[in-house]
Amino acid sequence: MSIQRILVADDEESMRWVLSKALGKKGFTVDLASNGDEAQALFDRNQYDMAVLDIKMPGRSGLELLRRFRDQRPDTLVIIMTAESSMENAIEAMKAGAYDYITKPFDLNALDAIILKADKALEISSEVQRLKTELQEPYRFDRGIIGSSPAMQQVYKVVGKTAPSDVTVLVTGESGTGKELVARAIHYNSRRLGKPFIALNCAAIPRELLESELFGHEKGAFTGANERRLGKFEQAQGGTLFLDEIGDMPLELQAKLLRVLQEKEITRTGGNTTIPVNVRIIAATNQDITRKITENEFREDLYYRLNVVPINLPALRDRRSDIPLLIHFFINRANSELGINIKGCTAEAIQLLSNYDWPGNVRQLENTLFRAALLASDPILAPADFPDLHGCRAGRENGASLEDLIAGKLQTSLMPMDVNELDNLYEMVLHQMERPLIRIILKKTRGNQVRTAEILGINRNTLRKKIQTLEIDIRREGEDA
Numbered sequence: 001m002s003i004q005r006i007l008v009a010d011d012e013e014s015m016r017w018v019l020s021k022a023l024g025k026k027g028f029t030v031d032l033a034s035n036g037d038e039a040q041a042l043f044d045r046n047q048y049d050m051a052v053l054d055i056k057m058p059g060r061s062g063l064e065l066l067r068r069f070r071d072q073r074p075d076t077l078v079i080i081m082t083a084e085s086s087m088e089n090a091i092e093a094m095k096a097g098a099y100d101y102i103t104k105p106f107d108l109n110a111l112d113a114i115i116l117k118a119d120k121a122l123e124i125s126s127e128v129q130r131l132k133t134e135l136q137e138p139y140r141f142d143r144g145i146i147g148s149s150p151a152m153q154q155v156y157k158v159v160g161k162t163a164p165s166d167v168t169v170l171v172t173g174e175s176g177t178g179k180e181l182v183a184r185a186i187h188y189n190s191r192r193l194g195k196p197f198i199a200l201n202c203a204a205i206p207r208e209l210l211e212s213e214l215f216g217h218e219k220g221a222f223t224g225a226n227e228r229r230l231g232k233f234e235q236a237q238g239g240t241l242f243l244d245e246i247g248d249m250p251l252e253l254q255a256k257l258l259r260v261l262q263e264k265e266i267t268r269t270g271g272n273t274t275i276p277v278n279v280r281i282i283a284a285t286n287q288d289i290t291r292k293i294t295e296n297e298f299r300e301d302l303y304y305r306l307n308v309v310p311i312n313l314p315a316l317r318d319r320r321s322d323i324p325l326l327i328h329f330f331i332n333r334a335n336s337e338l339g340i341n342i343k344g345c346t347a348e349a350i351q352l353l354s355n356y357d358w359p360g361n362v363r364q365l366e367n368t369l370f371r372a373a374l375l376a377s378d379p380i381l382a383p384a385d386f387p388d389l390h391g392c393r394a395g396r397e398n399g400a401s402l403e404d405l406i407a408g409k410l411q412t413s414l415m416p417m418d419v420n421e422l423d424n425l426y427e428m429v430l431h432q433m434e435r436p437l438i439r440i441i442l443k444k445t446r447g448n449q450v451r452t453a454e455i456l457g458i459n460r461n462t463l464r465k466k467i468q469t470l471e472i473d474i475r476r477e478g479e480d481a
Contacts, residue, residue, distance in 0.1 A: 011057045052081060066098055163189040171283070177316070200214070218271040222270065247287035289303055345381040346383070
């Protein structure tokens, strides 16, 4: 973005003429107003990148226009001209939101310098906004976090409501469910976008080094501390600190973390100076923190400080209907990152993947698909491309609800179809679900239509019509029973 159209408002005709000529030669489109009311009317009708306003004019004053313009379109830069070189006018103009002010009489070069500075500032602001958008894009809820199941819809709602605020969040869930991804989504959709996102795995750092990692240390604080080192809190200043596996943090360090959350200041190891910190905390764990509290392994007061907004991520086996979506997403990612061209999976392969329990959750599914995609000899992945999953009972009926199983099967069946070319999908799917249901109940009742109708909760005549429409062989069902 750059300055293209400028509104000039001054009750002196000579000043309007000079500014119009000077700015016009620079390539700007210039509109002129001789008083405040004309300026307001022009501003209401047109889009301006900048307005140059005299502070005193008939009708509305320059300061009044400045306030109105800022309310209407805050992006319009306003320069105030004043014939009185008083500190009071300058302060009032800047407090009201002026980009700059200039005192009459002035050299046109001075105005040129202000406009050039403003133009550069707009370019930088536009570039920063573009970079922020690019940074945020991978963490849009419909890009990075995949799933349409009811459990994931609830997660999206909580993340969406939580992201704009600075409340502390505790993300729970099994390993591989995407806890850090949710933490990043919260950060990149918050007001802290553009500030650091720092992640620390509390379980991966030796206990004796964890305090230094969090709070930093001064030179000479301990053997090997040859220079001052900033900790994660200072590195995350203004941004978000993600504390993964918080359940593994030693009790003595939990007390120090609690103090930081309360006082919003830290002291480096080996130092005496308190350092204010402005950091949002998102913590995560795959452990049962309430059990650890009972066993005196986690501070209850720290838990309540962290658990202001809890987000529980479901295990993949509890949202099987999302697996076909995840398969599609990870295959596309594998194609992009590995430079391959896998078209998809056969229906049998999708069924195999959907029926597996995935103890490692989404991370395990991703790794399995990447490995299969890389080693596959055919562009369509088949069950043979997943040898590790054969013979594994996926907890089919035990691990998934009937709705999840139906949803998973529908995803599998509909994914290869172009549904836009169908006009009777509802009837087609309904018939395919009704037929096996009626056949199963007829078998259980040994072909007794009266009892079958009672179990299904429908009229006997309705059952008869469905048997005819769905071409169910009554004699066969009774015999098979």
